[in-house]
Amino acid sequence: xxxxxxxxxxxxxxxxxxxxxxxxxxxxxxxxxxxxxxxxxxxxxxxxxxxxxxxxxxxxxxxxxxxxxxxxxxx
Amino acid sequence: xxxxxxxxxxxxxxxxxxxxxxxxxxxxxxxxxxxxxxxxxxxxxxxxxxxxxxxxxxxxxxxxxxxxxxxxxxxxxxxxxxxxxxxxxxxxxxxxxxxxxxxxxxxxxxxxxxxxxxxxxxxxxxxxxxxxxxxxxxxxxxxxxxxxxxxxxxxxxxxxxxxxxxxxxxxxxxxxxxxxxxxxxxxxxxxxxxxxxxxxxxxxxxxxxxxxxxxxxxxxxxxxxxxxxxxxxxxxxxxxxxxxxxxxxxxxxxxxxxxxxxxxxxxxxxxxxxxxxxxxxxxxxxxxxxxxxxxxxxxxxxxxxxxxxxxxxxxxxxxxxxxxxxxxxxxxxxxxxxxxxxxxxxxxxxxxxxxxxxxxxxxxxxxxxxxxxxxxxxxxxxxxxxxxxxxxxxxxxxxxxxxxxxx
Numbered sequence: 023x024x025x026x027x028x029x030x031x032x033x034x035x036x037x038x039x040x041x042x043x044x045x046x047x048x049x050x051x052x053x054x055x056x057x058x059x060x061x062x063x064x065x066x067x068x069x070x071x072x073x074x075x076x077x078x079x080x081x082x083x084x085x086x087x088x089x090x091x092x093x094x095x096x097x
Numbered sequence: 098x099x100x101x102x103x104x105x106x107x108x109x110x111x112x113x114x115x116x117x118x119x120x121x122x123x124x125x126x127x128x129x130x131x132x133x134x135x136x137x138x139x140x141x142x143x144x145x146x147x148x149x150x151x152x153x154x155x156x157x158x159x160x161x162x163x164x165x166x167x168x169x170x171x172x173x174x175x176x177x178x179x180x181x182x183x184x185x186x187x188x189x190x191x192x193x194x195x196x197x198x199x200x201x202x203x204x205x206x207x208x209x210x211x212x213x214x215x216x217x218x219x220x221x222x223x224x225x226x227x228x229x230x231x232x233x234x235x236x237x238x239x240x241x242x243x244x245x246x247x248x249x250x251x252x253x254x255x256x257x258x259x260x261x262x263x264x265x266x267x268x269x270x271x272x273x274x275x276x277x278x279x280x281x282x283x284x285x286x287x288x289x290x291x292x293x294x295x296x297x298x299x300x301x302x303x304x305x306x307x308x309x310x311x312x313x314x315x316x317x318x319x320x321x322x323x324x325x326x327x328x329x330x331x332x333x334x335x336x337x338x339x340x341x342x343x344x345x346x347x348x349x350x351x352x353x354x355x356x357x358x359x360x361x362x363x364x365x366x367x368x369x370x371x372x373x374x375x376x377x378x379x380x381x382x383x384x385x386x387x388x389x390x391x392x393x394x395x396x397x398x399x400x401x402x403x404x405x406x407x408x409x410x411x412x413x414x415x416x417x418x419x420x421x422x423x424x425x426x427x428x429x430x431x432x433x434x435x436x437x438x439x440x441x442x443x444x445x446x447x448x449x450x451x452x453x454x455x456x457x458x459x460x461x462x463x464x465x466x467x468x469x470x471x472x473x474x475x476x477x478x479x480x481x482x483x484x485x486x487x488x489x490x491x492x493x494x495x496x497x498x499x500x501x502x503x504x
Contacts, residue, residue, distance in 0.1 A: 040162050063226040070223060 027073065031092045034068050048089040055088075069095055102335050103343045105185025105328030106438050107177040110425040111148035111321050115180060119425070119435070120442045123450035128424050130319045148321025148426020166231060168205030173324035173431075174237035185328040186340060197238055202430030205232030237324075321426020325434030327441070344444045348377025360396050366404035374408075381409045384416065386449055388440045391420020392427055393454075423453035 025033070028048070036043040039056055046055065052062065062085060066077045075095050085091055108115070111129020112122035122129070130148045155164045155172055167175070182192065208231045215221045230236060335342055350372025354365025374381060389401055406413045421439050428435055443449050 037162050038165075040160070060226055067223055067225050070221070076222065 027095050028092050030072055031069065031088065031095065034065060034072070035088065038065065038068075046088055048087065048092070050088050052085060052087065052091075059083075065091070100332035101329055101346045102332045103327050103346060103441055104330055104335050104340045105181040105183075105187065106326070106343065106441065107180025107182075107184060108323065108325040108435055108438055109150055109153070109173040109177050110323035110325075110428065110431075110435055111150055112425055113152055114150070114176065116184065116438060116442070119438065120446075120450075123421055123424050123439055123442075124446075124448055126424075126451055126453060128453055129321070130423060130426050144320070146319035148319055148323075148428065150322055165225075166227060168231050168236055169207040169322070170201060170203075170205055170324070171231075171237040173322070174199065174326070177324040177326040181326040181328050184341075186338075187328065191338070199235065199238045200430050200433070201234050201237065202428075204234035205236055208232030319426050321428040321431075323425060323428040323431045323435060325431055325438050327434065327437060343441045348373045348375070348379065350374070350376060361400045363400050363404035363407060366401060367407050370404065370408045382412050384409065384412070386440070386443060387416055387418045388436050388443070389418050389420040390432075390436075391422050391452065393420075393422065417449050419449055419452040421450050421452075424450070 032043050032046045035041065035046045035055065035057070038061060041055065057065070062082050066082050069091070070076060073095055077094060081094055085094065106116045108119050110119050111131075112119045112127060113129075121127075128148075129151065130146055131151070132145060133147045133149075150173065155167075155169075158176060159167060159172060164172075178197075187195075208228060212224050212228050212232070215224060225231070230239065233239075329346060330340070332342070332345070334340075350369040352365045352368035352372065354362040354368070356362040356365065374384075387405055389405070390397060391401065392398070405416070405418065409416055421436060422432070425435055439450050
């Protein structure tokens with residue numbers, strides 16, 4: 023069965039940062055997960071690859087929580 | 098002048114992972130050069146053979162979150178360096194005061210290819226933000242230092258020595274004695290030499306094709322990939338820590354012939370070999386074995402034969418000359434290091450690795466025939482003779498250290 027967008031986002035964050043996926047909850051602040059601006063751009067690249075979406079650079083800068091990312095990836 | 102000795106070896110090649118796998122493949126006449134089957138959509142590519150590191154799976158060696166940050170050439174460098182550090186029995190103190198010197202022929206070709214594919218084939222608008230740090234020629238050194246929480250962690254690169262060029266085929270052999278105590282200009286207690294390369298771009302996508310019954314043609318030499326690392330240190334330091342000593346790096350010569358960008362010149366090789374002999378204080382008659390560049394091309398082999406004849410004169414007919422490229426492929430920037438390792442082990446075991454698939458003996462009349470394994474006797478100062486695109490030529494001279502290395 024195909025992964026949901028939530029699962030893909032959580033999976034990528036967990037893998038990139040070496041985190042337990044259960045800690046990557048929708049309300050988690052990206053900063054608290056150790057996600058830097060470079061990590062955010064890397065994540066945008068990976069999500070564009072995985073989901074076929076396009077994320078504007080300006081949008082990347084406004085992301086604050088995990089939920090912000092999943093919302094941005096809903097086509 | 099203090100002696101410089103080789104105390105650790107590590108390599109990744111088409112013959113497999115590890116020095117002993119590499120060496121046993123060489124001496125038993127195996128080859129890692131195989132037919133290539135290209136992935137769907139790339140069948141038209143005219144490269145038919147290659148020496149990929151066939152048995153390699155990144156996930157067997159690196160955590161999943163580090164693999165996207167490490168180009169294939171960095172992964173090979175790190176694995177070879179880990180082996181060399183372990184083989185050399187180096188502790189953290191020794192590692193911290195070492196210089197790490199890396200050479201590469203092409204840098205991160207895997208990253209380059211992925212980026213081009215992404216931008217120009219798939220029409221995407223964004224490249225990975227780490228494209229440059231992952232693919233740049235110094236990435237292997239940097240990645241090893243910063244990314245890994247493994248034995249490599251303690252390796253500190255000296256900023257003054259974070260070298261990565263000039264590094265085509267011969268370039269991997271640039272500088273070794275200069276960076277060691279007692280060598281010209283040497284002021285470092287130890288240095289590690291990294292040689293990393295990928296040949297014809299990334300080989301990651303290939304699968305091997307069926308093997309023909311016999312590889313008969315010298316054209317079966319192909320481009321390859323891999324990495325080789327040697328640990329160099331002063332003899333005094335090696336003795337003080339009771340290290341295993343493979344050989345002395347007795348001399349080194351380097352030249353640039355300022356000739357054609359790809360067509361080799363015998364003159365450049367002659368200058369490098371003579372400089373190495375002079376550096377080692379050896380006469381041509383003292384040399385028993387030459388590990389030849391031996392690419393199997395019409396340009397190289399006759400040129401190299403002429404150069405060897407010019408340097409060794411009548412002794413050329415007594416020399417044992419062989420090339421190992423038909424076994425591990427032409428791994429470009431890694432070739433010099435792989436061949437230095439092969440030559441070092443030839444000293445250790447008194448066995449010369451054969452030249453595979455050598456048909457035209459007249460073309461290289463002084464080369465050993467396929468699958469011969471001449472025994473060496475006594476003191477053996479052999480000399481790898483790497484050439485390189487751009488006219489670079491390196492020529493280290495090795496010497497067996499016998500019972501009383503400090504004498």
